[in-house]
Amino acid sequence: MRKLVYILFFTVFAVQAQTPMNSTEAMTLKSKVKALATTTKTISSDFVQYKHLDFLDNDIETSGKLAFKAPDLVKWEYVAPFKYSVLFKDETLFINDEGNKSNVDIGSNKMFKQLNKLIISSVKGDMFDEAEFSIEYFHKDKNSLVYFMPKDKKFAKYIQAFHITFNSKGDVIEVKMLEPSQDYTKIVFSNKVLNQTLDNAIFTN
Amino acid sequence: MRYLLISICFIFFGCASFPKKNNFVATTLTGNISNPYFANPNQDYIYKANIEVYDNAFGGIFIVKKIGDQHHRIVFTTEMGNKLFDFTFNKDDFTVNYILDDLNKKILINVLKKDFKVLITEHLIAEKNYVITDEIIKKTSLDNKTYYYFESPEITKIIRANSHKEKVRFLFTDLNDNIAQQIEIIHSNIKLKINLKSITN
Numbered sequence: 001m002r003k004l005v006y007i008l009f010f011t012v013f014a015v016q017a018q019t020p021m022n023s024t025e026a027m028t029l030k031s032k033v034k035a036l037a038t039t040t041k042t043i044s045s046d047f048v049q050y051k052h053l054d055f056l057d058n059d060i061e062t063s064g065k066l067a068f069k070a071p072d073l074v075k076w077e078y079v080a081p082f083k084y085s086v087l088f089k090d091e092t093l094f095i096n097d098e099g100n101k102s103n104v105d106i107g108s109n110k111m112f113k114q115l116n117k118l119i120i121s122s123v124k125g126d127m128f129d130e131a132e133f134s135i136e137y138f139h140k141d142k143n144s145l146v147y148f149m150p151k152d153k154k155f156a157k158y159i160q161a162f163h164i165t166f167n168s169k170g171d172v173i174e175v176k177m178l179e180p181s182q183d184y185t186k187i188v189f190s191n192k193v194l195n196q197t198l199d200n201a202i203f204t205n
Numbered sequence: 206m207r208y209l210l211i212s213i214c215f216i217f218f219g220c221a222s223f224p225k226k227n228n229f230v231a232t233t234l235t236g237n238i239s240n241p242y243f244a245n246p247n248q249d250y251i252y253k254a255n256i257e258v259y260d261n262a263f264g265g266i267f268i269v270k271k272i273g274d275q276h277h278r279i280v281f282t283t284e285m286g287n288k289l290f291d292f293t294f295n296k297d298d299f300t301v302n303y304i305l306d307d308l309n310k311k312i313l314i315n316v317l318k319k320d321f322k323v324l325i326t327e328h329l330i331a332e333k334n335y336v337i338t339d340e341i342i343k344k345t346s347l348d349n350k351t352y353y354y355f356e357s358p359e360i361t362k363i364i365r366a367n368s369h370k371e372k373v374r375f376l377f378t379d380l381n382d383n384i385a386q387q388i389e390i391i392h393s394n395i396k397l398k399i400n401l402k403s404i405t406n
Binding site: 049051053055056057058060062076078081082084086097098100102158177179181183185 | 247249251253255262264266268270272278280282284285286287288291302303402404
């Protein structure tokens with residue numbers, strides 16, 4: 001009996017931790033995020049990536065740094081347990097895989113163009129495009145959680161949903177990308193700094 | 206006449222069996238083959254991978270998990286976590302759980318399937334034994350192909366060969382507690398090289 005009470009207590013608690021927003025709350029969040037995104041000229045942040053595969057005992061943990069400079073410069077760099085970076089610059093994707101450098105011309109590649117756009121919009125959280133995503137809004141503890149589900153069937157085959165967590169300022173603190181298999185990639189940001197001058201040297205391969 | 210002799214020599218050596226060409230010396234059987242490198246069900250095997258295929262090179266994360274007896278899951282993702290393929294090996298059954306459309310080519314899947322089956326197969330029957338310097342070489346068969354396992358006494362190399370020629374070479378180095386920190390798979394008949402470096406916690 002006591003067990004049942006505990007289970008009930010935790011179930012209620014879990015449900016309470018994530019409640020849907022009403023439409024006014026959703027509108028407020030959306031405009032807060034959009035306002036922050038438009039004034040964000042640079043971002044620098046650390047991140048930890050957790051790759052969850054159902055059959056593994058532990059998530060695969062990798063960590064690194066992110067740098068963004070408006071309108072479309074992005075460097076996504078893994079530092080541990082291996083060194084690997086991708087840099088989007090001048091219509092080119094520069095890859096540095098533990099010192100082995102290569103690049104892909106993205107001017108001609110629609111997929112990489114989309115990837116570049118996607119990284120920027122998910123880092124800023126500005127994915128409120130009703131034509132591209134079905135969107136659901138939740139409160140989660142003191143934060144906000146928004147589900148973005150791609151409408152394009154081809155896209156949905158890779159990623160079923162983005163779950164983006166925003167802090168009270170409307171800044172992204174976590175991005176979770178769910179695959180149709182329910183395996184996911186979760187990226188948790190820390191030491192995030194907005195609008196600090198970033199040296200161009202950061203955006204070199 | 207001299208040319209004929211040379212030609213005969215070439216034919217003779219060209220036709221020499223793989224063990225003979227490599228100076229393997231036949232010896233008595235000393236037990237079967239046991240491959241420990243992906244055999245622990247309590248271990249998540251995680252590798253940073255680099256694949257060179259023809260003139261393309263790309264990287265990713267190579268993941269192996271033993272689910273049960275003769276039952277493994279092998280997944281390859283990009284560094285950023287996107288799944289490229291997801292295979293299940295269960296005894297003689299092989300299932301493609303997922304593969305990116307661009308990689309969904311029968312010929313590629315078959316090459317990968319054959320290579321990965323060698324990595325995860327734990328027990329094989331030695332059919333013949335050879336020695337060369339201080340290594341024992343055990344000849345065995347897997348899915349109708351011939352393999353030579355080099356033991357010193359850990360498995361350091363596996364070669365798939367037809368009766369005369371090497372086809373694929375598997376190298377296991379930096380061996381530590383039944384985990385091969387480095388694995389290389391090198392094909393000699395196609396331009397394919399797979400490099401794995403352990404990042405297991």
